[in-house]
Amino acid sequence: MTISFNRYFKDKFSSGWMLVCLILVMTIPLLIGIGLFLKSTLLLDNYSLVNLLFSKIWKPLDGKFGFYPFIISSVCVTFMAILIAAPICLLSAIYLTQYAKKYLLKIMHPVIDILSGIPSVVYGVCGVLIIVPFISNIAPVFGKQTPGYSILAGAIVLSIMITPFILNILIEIFQNIPDELKEISLSLGATKWETIKFVLIKKASPGIISSIGLGISRAFGETMAVLMVVGNVAKIPNSVFDPGYPLPALIANNYGEMLSIPMYDSALMFAALVLFGVVLFFNIISRLTITKLEIY
Amino acid sequence: MTKKTEEKIFKILMILSTSIILFSLILIIVSILIKGLPVLSVEMLTEVPQGGYYFGKGGGILNAIVGSLYLSTGATILAFLIALPVSLFMNIYLIKKKRLLNTIRYLLDLLWGVPSIVYGAFGFTIMVYFGLKTSLLAGIITVALLIIPIMIRAMDEVFKTVPRGLIEASFSLGSTKSETAFKVFLKQVVPSVVTAVLLSFGRAIGDAASILFTTGYTDHIPTSLLEPTATLPLAVFFQLSSPIPEVQNRAYASALVLIVIILIISILSRIVANRNKLKKLNIKNAVNKRFIYYKNIRQNYIQSMKNRKYNKDIK
Numbered sequence: 294m295t296i297s298f299n300r301y302f303k304d305k306f307s308s309g310w311m312l313v314c315l316i317l318v319m320t321i322p323l324l325i326g327i328g329l330f331l332k333s334t335l336l337l338d339n340y341s342l343v344n345l346l347f348s349k350i351w352k353p354l355d356g357k358f359g360f361y362p363f364i365i366s367s368v369c370v371t372f373m374a375i376l377i378a379a380p381i382c383l384l385s386a387i388y389l390t391q392y393a394k395k396y397l398l399k400i401m402h403p404v405i406d407i408l409s410g411i412p413s414v415v416y417g418v419c420g421v422l423i424i425v426p427f428i429s430n431i432a433p434v435f436g437k438q439t440p441g442y443s444i445l446a447g448a449i450v451l452s453i454m455i456t457p458f459i460l461n462i463l464i465e466i467f468q469n470i471p472d473e474l475k476e477i478s479l480s481l482g483a484t485k486w487e488t489i490k491f492v493l494i495k496k497a498s499p500g501i502i503s504s505i506g507l508g509i510s511r512a513f514g515e516t517m518a519v520l521m522v523v524g525n526v527a528k529i530p531n532s533v534f535d536p537g538y539p540l541p542a543l544i545a546n547n548y549g550e551m552l553s554i555p556m557y558d559s560a561l562m563f564a565a566l567v568l569f570g571v572v573l574f575f576n577i578i579s580r581l582t583i584t585k586l587e588i589y
Numbered sequence: 590m591t592k593k594t595e596e597k598i599f600k601i602l603m604i605l606s607t608s609i610i611l612f613s614l615i616l617i618i619v620s621i622l623i624k625g626l627p628v629l630s631v632e633m634l635t636e637v638p639q640g641g642y643y644f645g646k647g648g649g650i651l652n653a654i655v656g657s658l659y660l661s662t663g664a665t666i667l668a669f670l671i672a673l674p675v676s677l678f679m680n681i682y683l684i685k686k687k688r689l690l691n692t693i694r695y696l697l698d699l700l701w702g703v704p705s706i707v708y709g710a711f712g713f714t715i716m717v718y719f720g721l722k723t724s725l726l727a728g729i730i731t732v733a734l735l736i737i738p739i740m741i742r743a744m745d746e747v748f749k750t751v752p753r754g755l756i757e758a759s760f761s762l763g764s765t766k767s768e769t770a771f772k773v774f775l776k777q778v779v780p781s782v783v784t785a786v787l788l789s790f791g792r793a794i795g796d797a798a799s800i801l802f803t804t805g806y807t808d809h810i811p812t813s814l815l816e817p818t819a820t821l822p823l824a825v826f827f828q829l830s831s832p833i834p835e836v837q838n839r840a841y842a843s844a845l846v847l848i849v850i851i852l853i854i855s856i857l858s859r860i861v862a863n864r865n866k867l868k869k870l871n872i873k874n875a876v877n878k879r880f881i882y883y884k885n886i887r888q889n890y891i892q893s894m895k896n897r898k899y900n901k902d903i904k
Contacts, residue, residue, distance in 0.1 A: 296763075296765065300765060300768070301765075303765075303767065303768075304765035304766060304767045304768065306767075307674075307767035307770075307771070308678075308682070308766060308767055310674055311674040311675065311677060311678035311682070311767075311770075312678065314671045314674045314675045314678070315674075315675045315678050315679070315693070317671065318671060318672075318675055318697070318700075318737060318738070318741065319693065319696060321700060321734060321737070322696065322699060322700055322703070324711075325703065325707065325708075325711045328711055328714050328715070329707070329710065329711060329714070332714055380606070381606040381609055381610065382606075384599070384602050384603040384605075384606040384607075385603065385606045385607040385609075385610055387603060388600070388603030388604060388606070388607050389607065392600065392603065393607075397607075401607070401610075401611075403855075403859065404610065404611060404614055406855060406859075407614060407851075407852070407855055408610070408613075408614050410791050410792075410795070410851050410854075410855050411617065411795070411848065411851065412794075412795025412796065412797065412822055412847055412848075412851065413795070413796075413797065413798070413822075414795070414797045414822040414823075414825045414826055414844065414847070415617070415621065415795075415825070415844050415847060415848055416617070417825075417826070417829075418621065418825060418829060418840065418841065418844045419616070419617045419620055419621065421829060422620050422621075422624060422841075423616065423620055453613050453617075456610055456613075460610070484592055484596065485596070486592065486595065486596035486599065487592070507702065510702050511702065511704075513704070514702075514703070514704020514705070514706060514707065515704065516704065516705065516706040516797075516798035517797045517798050517822070517826065521826070521829065521830075541704065541706045541798065544706055544709075544710060545706060545709075545798060545801055548713070548801060548802050561710070562710060562714065565706065565707050565710035565711070568704060568706065568707055569703065569704075569707045572702060572703060572704055572707075573699060573702075573703070576698070576699050576702040577699065580695060580698055580699065584691070584695070
C-alpha cells in the first residue's frame with residue numbers, strides 16, 4: 294500500500310523531531326556532568342582531590358579550598374533528616390495501608406501532593422518562623438546557647454520536605470505486596486502485627502531501603518530551605534546546635550562574587566559536581582533496588 | 590498479652606506519625622497565613638517596588654509576581670515542546686522495545702533526582718559560555734531543563750495506561766505512526782497532558798535554587814526576554830534576609846502569594862485529573878465492549894462452522 298508523499302513527508306518529519314527531542318533529553322545528564330567537570334578542571338589541576346575533600350580550611354581569597362566542613366555539614370544534615378523522617382514515614386505508611394480506613398488514605402493523598410508541591414523557600418520561611426525560635430528555646434535545656442540557626446533546624450526542615458517523597462514510595466510499595474502473602478501468614482496463626490513485622494516489612498525491605506536512598510539524594514541536594522535556617526558558618530560543627538554550611542548553600546551563597554576569581558568559580562562548580570555525583574550515586578543504587586522489586 | 594501491648598504501642602506510634610505529617614502541613618499553611626495575611630494589601634499585589642521599598646517604604650511585589658508567571662509560563666511551554674514528543678515517541682514508537690523503554694525511564698528518573706542547584710550551576714555555565722547575561726531567557730532555559738523530566742514522566746505514567754488496542758486499531762486502518770500519535774492517541778489523553786503541564790508549572794514557579802544564578806533580580810517588570818526579572822521565591826528569600834522587620838513581614842506576604850498560586854494550581858490539576866478518570870473509564874469500557882462484540886462474532890462464526898460441519902456429517 295502506498296501513502297501520499299505529503300503524508301509520508303509529514304510522518305518522517307514529526308518522527309525525526311520526536312527522535313531528536315528524545316536524544317536531546319537523554320544527553321542532558323551527560324552534558325551536565327561534562328560541563329561541570331570541564332569547569333572544575335582548573336581547580337583539579339592545581340589541587341589534589343584528597344586535599345580538596347579533606348582539607349579543613351576554606352579561604353578562597355587566599356587560594357585555600359577545603360571542602361571538608363561543607364561535606365561534613367551536608368552529611369550531618371542529611372543523615373539527621375533521614376533519621377527523623379524515615380521512622381515517621383515507615384510507621385505512617387504501614388498505618389495508612391494496613392490499619393486505617395480507606396478514606397484516610399484518600400485524605401492523605403492530597404496532603405502528600407500539597408506537601409511535595411510547597412516550594413522550598415516556603416519551607417525555609419516556616420523554618421525561620423517556627424523551628425529556629427523553637428530550637429533557640431530548647432537549646433538551654435541541653436546546656437547550649439544558640440540563636441537557633443543550626444544543623445538541627447536544617448535537619449528538621451529537611452525531614453518535613455522529604456517526608457512526602459519517601460511516604461509516597463512506601464505507600465506504593467506496601468500496596469503492591471500481594472495479599473496472598475498476608476493471608477498465608479494470618480492463616481498460620483500469626484497476629485496482624487506479627488504479619489506486618491515478620492512478613493510485610495521483610496518483603497518490603499528492599500523498597501524501604503531504596504526509598505530511604507532516594508530520600509537521602511533529595512535531602513542532599515536541597516538548597517533554599519536549608520540555606521535559610523542552617524546558619525552558614527564554614528566550620529566543622531561540634532554538636533547539632535552548631536551552625537553548619539552544607540554544599541548547596543555554599544554554591545547558592547557565593548554565586549555573585551565568584552566571577553572575579555576563576556579559581557573560586559571553578560571551586561563552586563566542583564562543589565556542584567560533587568553534589569551531582571553523590572546524588573546520582575544514591576539515585577542509581579536505590580532505583581536499581583526498586584526496579585528489582587518490579588514495582589515500577 | 591505482650592504481643593497485644595506491642596501492637597498497641599506501635600499502633601499509637603503509627604497514628605502519631607501520621608498525625609505529625611498532617612499537623613506539619615496545617616502548621617505550615619496556618620503560620621504563613623497568620624504572618625502574611627495582615628501584611629498583604631492591594632498595594633502589595635498591584636505595584637512594583639518604589640524607591641526605598643527595601644527599607645520599608647511603599648510599593649509592592651507585582652514585579653516578582655509577573656516575573657514568576659512569565660518565567661514559569663515560558664519554561665513550561667519550552668519544556669512542553671520537548672516533553673510531549675518524547676513521551677509520545679516512548680509510548681508509540683518504542684512500545685515494543687521494553688528494555689530500551691525501561692532504560693529511558695530509568696534515566697529520566699535519575700534526571701528528576703538531580704538537585705535544582707546543580708541545574709542552576711549548569712545553566713549558569715551555559716549562560717557564560719554563550720555570553721548571555723542574567724536574563725529571563727536564561728532562567729527559562731534552566732527551569733525548562735529542570736521540569737522536562739518531571740513532565741515527561743508525568744505524561745508517560747498516563748500514556749502507559751492507554752490500551753494497546755487503540756494504537757493497533759489506528760495502525761490497521763492505515764494511519765502512519767505520527768498520525769496515530771497526534772490524531773488518535775493524543776486526543777484520548779488531553780486531560781492528563783493538562784495535569785502534567787500544571788504539575789510542572791507548579792514546580793517551575795516554586796523553584797528558587799536554579800534561578801538564583803540565571804535570572805537576576807530587578808524592580809521592573811521585564812519587557813523582553815533578555816532582561817533580568819524578579820521572581821517570587823527569590824523575592825521571599827531576599828526580603829526575609831533583610832534586617833528590617835517591615836521588609837521581613839513582606840516576605841511572609843510574598844510567601845503567602847506563592848503558596849496560594851501553588852494551591853490553585855494543585856486544585857486545578859486535581860479537578861482535571863478527576864475528570865480524566867471518568868474519561869479513562871469510558872475508553873476502557875468502549876474497548877471492552879468492542880472486544881466482547883468481536884469475540885461474540887467470532888464465536889458465532891466458529892459455532893456456525895461447527896454446525897455446518899455437523900450438518901454435512903449427518904448428510
